[in-house]
Amino acid sequence: MKTRRIVRERLVPHTVDGRTRLVPDEEVIEVPVPPRDWDQIALNTVTVIVTVLVVVCVAWSTVSIGDLLGRVVVAPAAYGAAAVFDLAWIALMIIEWLARYTPDRARAARNGGIAALLIAMGAVGTHGWLFGDAATGIVGAVVSGLAKGTWTILLDYQAAPLSRRDAAFFEQELSEAAVELARMPVRRRVTRARALVEAERIALDPDRGFADPDRPEESADDPDADVLTIRPGALTTKDAVRIAWDSGIRDDADAARYVAKATGKAPSPDTVARYMRMLRNGLAS
Incomplete structure (x- = not known):
């Protein structure tokens, strides 16, 4: 059997004065040569x-x-x-x-x-x-x-010969891959269209786009207009702050205690402070 020589480098331990380190060394090996593929x-x-x-x-x-x-x-x-x-x-x-x-x-x-x-x-x-x-x-x-x-x-x-079943299998594989590729531009167009619709809605009705003109981001205590509450008549944080204000409460901490008692849960101090600030500035409706 014919062979050919291959020279490769490997790390071997080498000791000098009692200290051992790995150093590179050349190794010559003989590998068989595959027969010629006529x-x-x-x-x-x-x-x-x-x-x-x-x-x-x-x-x-x-x-x-x-x-x-x-x-x-x-x-x-x-x-x-x-x-x-x-x-x-x-x-x-x-x-x-x-x-x-x-x-x-x-x-x-x-x-x-x-x-x-x-x-x-x-x-x-x-x-x-x-x-x-x-x-x-x-x-x-x-x-x-x-x-x-x-x-x-x-x-x-x-070309490799394929049975009808194999050909049908590969057709389905290619079809699924084609659907995944086609879904990408369709998804981009749908997302872009929905974004344009949302932008136009906010532009035509800016008050629906934000919960507060002073603070665009919505608080976790604010009711979501797209979600129906479990208790339709339940008192919200904003309503409780309004009642506290109408009762003569002007301190944020006192208002937060009143809201906790009225709604049965501890409100966010930032939310209460924001509503109180809106009432002081005459922005609340």
């Missing part, structure tokens, strides 16, 4: 050959169709349009390869590639026929057919 070498060779065929095909078709179109348009536009004929079926072959795990989608790309190839072959044959050399046109068209056919066989060989 199947993969052959496949790589075929891939290179087919790639060369496609390049030659594109060059031939572009020159032929470009010369044909050059009779009615300028040369740059003619040759640019001529390249589209072959690039179309090459692009569809790539799509066919990418869709190899979804046979239905791959079939659509293959049919489109065949249609694009037939159009390109017809254009090459027409060029030869118009210039009085039908044989050259036919041979040139066959070049495109050979390149496309070879690539199709190569793709079929490299």
Whole structure:
């Protein structure tokens, strides 16, 4: 069995004058060399050959169709349009390869590639026929057919065969992933729309947007307009502070004690102080 030498560095203990430290040291090991994979070498060779065929095909078709179109348009536009004929079926072959795990989608790309190839072959044959050399046109068209056919066989060989159940499973996996991707922009649009609606509502009715002009943030003791209370007739902190004020109480601490007695729970001193300040400034309603 063939082997190859590998030099690697590792840390080994080394002692000097009774002190031990880990120092780097080189180690040479022999590892077995795997046998040559002739199947993969052959496949790589075929891939290179087919790639060369496609390049030659594109060059031939572009020159032929470009010369044909050059009779009615300028040369740059003619040759640019001529390249589209072959690039179309090459692009569809790539799509066919990418869709190899979804046979239905791959079939659509293959049919489109065949249609694009037939159009390109017809254009090459027409060029030869118009210039009085039908044989050259036919041979040139066959070049495109050979390149496309070879690539199709190569793709079929490299694509993993799937049963109908496996193909259906992968279709569902891709569908779920597509739904997750589609949900992201939809969620952004919904959030943006709701934010615009809320901004317009606050702009048209600013008093509903804040609990207090002096303090925009809402207190935990303030009732939420969107939530129904369990006891509709229960006394709120704001109402209790108003009653205390009307009773002649002007000290914040005394008002807080009254609110605790009236509502049955200890209020936030900051909330009581805020309502008292609003009453002193004549802002409470």
